[in-house]
Structures are given as structure tokens and as C-alpha cells.
Amino acid sequence: MPAPIEVFLWATPNSWKITIALEEMELPYVARPVAIGKGEQFKSEFLAISPNNRVPAIIDPEGPNGTPISVFESGAILHYLGRKTGKFYPTDEHGRVEVEQWLFWQMAGVGPMFGQASHFRNYAPNLVDDPVKIEYSTKRYDNEVNRLLGVLDRRLTNRTFVAGEYSIADMALYPWVVYARGLGQDMSAFARVETWLDRITARPAVQRAMAVGADLQGPPPARGSEEQREFATALFGQTAASVAAVSSRQG
Numbered sequence: 001m002p003a004p005i006e007v008f009l010w011a012t013p014n015s016w017k018i019t020i021a022l023e024e025m026e027l028p029y030v031a032r033p034v035a036i037g038k039g040e041q042f043k044s045e046f047l048a049i050s051p052n053n054r055v056p057a058i059i060d061p062e063g064p065n066g067t068p069i070s071v072f073e074s075g076a077i078l079h080y081l082g083r084k085t086g087k088f089y090p091t092d093e094h095g096r097v098e099v100e101q102w103l104f105w106q107m108a109g110v111g112p113m114f115g116q117a118s119h120f121r122n123y124a125p126n127l128v129d130d131p132v133k134i135e136y137s138t139k140r141y142d143n144e145v146n147r148l149l150g151v152l153d154r155r156l157t158n159r160t161f162v163a164g165e166y167s168i169a170d171m172a173l174y175p176w177v178v179y180a181r182g183l184g185q186d187m188s189a190f191a192r193v194e195t196w197l198d199r200i201t202a203r204p205a206v207q208r209a210m211a212v213g214a215d216l217q218g219p220p221p222a223r224g225s226e227e228q229r230e231f232a233t234a235l236f237g238q239t240a241a242s243v244a245a246v247s248s249r250q251g
């Protein structure tokens with residue numbers, strides 16, 4: 001039995017990409033929660049493996065040549081796990097490029113845009129008094145989510161998965177796209193996306209993966225509460241100087 005991979009995560013779509021891959025690849029792992037709403041991502045031991053102060057990150061004690069390796073950025077982790085196991089990541093160049101372009105599309109488009117849409121819908125209204133101030137941003141990111149769902153829907157015409165066989169590209173997309181159901185979009189306009197989501201949701205490995213850490217995060221903290229102040233400072237007030245200051249205080 002190989003030593004378990006340590007997965008530094010929180011209850012977030014980027015983290016679930018990795019638990020999905022680990023479950024599907026049948027790799028043993030252990031979850032190491034990082035409470036990002038409380039600022040644990042700034043601790044120096046976490047920054048040593050994830051210098052961007054973001055989850056997910058992994059430590060594989062049995063990395064290349066049997067030596068430990070740490071990896072941050074979910075796309076890099078998925079590539080690493082795909083290469084390590086030879087699963088869900090084709091080795092022929094045509095298949096590989098197909099998977100990579102949709103994986104990069106997720107990393108550069110879907111993740112950031114859906115993330116901002118969620119911020120302006122779920123968090124900003126609790127932080128900004130005047131709703132008019134966030135109207136433009138909310139619309140801007142809602143439109144992007146809508147456009148990207150349209151791209152995915154077109155891509156899934158006559159396809160079961162996004163890039164040939166079920167792959168790390170589907171694993172990267174799934175947790176974000178399933179999240180779009182709660183972002184105010186009319187999903188009936190994206191019937192192929194819905195079918196693809198249902199197909200992946202039915203996979204037992206995906207169900208196990210999405211349950212990991214699901215109990216860690218509740219709803220956004222109440223407006224004006226101390227918890228909300230701590231949460232907003234940890235997550236939305238970050239600058240280079242603040243990260244350096246918090247990290248040196250936390251050690």
C-alpha cells in the first residue's frame with residue numbers, strides 16, 4: 001500500500017478537483033483542512049508548499065524516484081497525478097493536447113470567472129452597503145459565467161466528455177460547473193451541460209470526493225458579525241504587505 005498523499009484543502013471547487021482525481025485514480029490520501037476564512041493559508045509551513053496562499057496543494061511522500069514532492073495549483077496537481085498513474089490523461093500527443101486545452105480553459109476562464117461571480121453574488125452584498133456599487137461587477141461576471149456555459153454546451157454536442165474519454169479536464173470542470181447551478185443561471189438553456197453534470201454526478205468516486213470537507217464550511221458569515229470581519233479580512237483584504245505581515249505573525 002503506497003503512503004497516502006496529503007491534500008491541503010477546504011470545502012471549495014478547486015479542492016474537490018483533487019479529491020475527485022484521487023478517488024478516480026484509487027490513490028490513498030489524507031485530507032489536511034486549511035481554514036482559509038480564518039487565515040490558515042498564511043502560515044509559513046503552508047506557504048512553503050503553496051506560495052500563492054491558496055488551496056489545494058499536495059505532498060506526495062512517494063513522488064518521483066520514491067522521493068517526496070509537493071505541488072500547488074490544481075491544474076499542475078491534476079497533470080502530476082495523471083502522469084503518476086497514467087490514468088485519465090492520455091499519453092498520445094493528440095489526446096494529450098485535447099485534454100490540456102480544456103483543462104487550461106477551465107483554469108484560466110471557468111475557475112476565475114465563476115469565482116468572481118460567486119464573490120459578487122454571495123459575499124459582496126454583505127460587505128457593501130450600496131447595491132448599485134456592485135451591480136456592474138455582478139452583471140459582468142454573470143455574463144461571463146453564461147458565456148462560458150455556452151462554450152461548454154457547444155463543446156458537448158455529440159460528446160460524452162469534454163475531451164475524448166473521461167479525463168482530468170472533466171474533473172477540473174465538474175466542481176465549478178455544478179456550482180453554477182447556484183449562481184442564478186438558467187441551466188435549462190444548457191441541456192448538454194446538465195446531462196454531462198448528471199453523468200459525472202452518478203460516478204461513485206465523484207460522490208465520495210465531493211463529500212470530503214463538505215462539512216467544513218457553512219453559509220457566508222452574518223453581516224456585521226465578528227466572524228464576518230475575520231473572514232473578509234482573511235479572504236478579501238489581501239495585499240502583498242498584508243500577506244507578509246500575517247504570515248510573519250502566524251509563523
Ligand SMILES: N[C@@H](CCC(=O)N[C@@H](CS)C(=O)NCC(=O)O)C(=O)O
Pocket residue numbers: 012013014015036041053054055056072073074075111234235
Ligand atoms: N488557481 C488556483 C486557485 C486556487 C484558489 O483560488 N483557491 C481558493 C479556494 S477555491 C483559496 O485558497 N482561497 C484562499 C485565499 O483567497 O486566500 C488553483 O486552481 O489551485
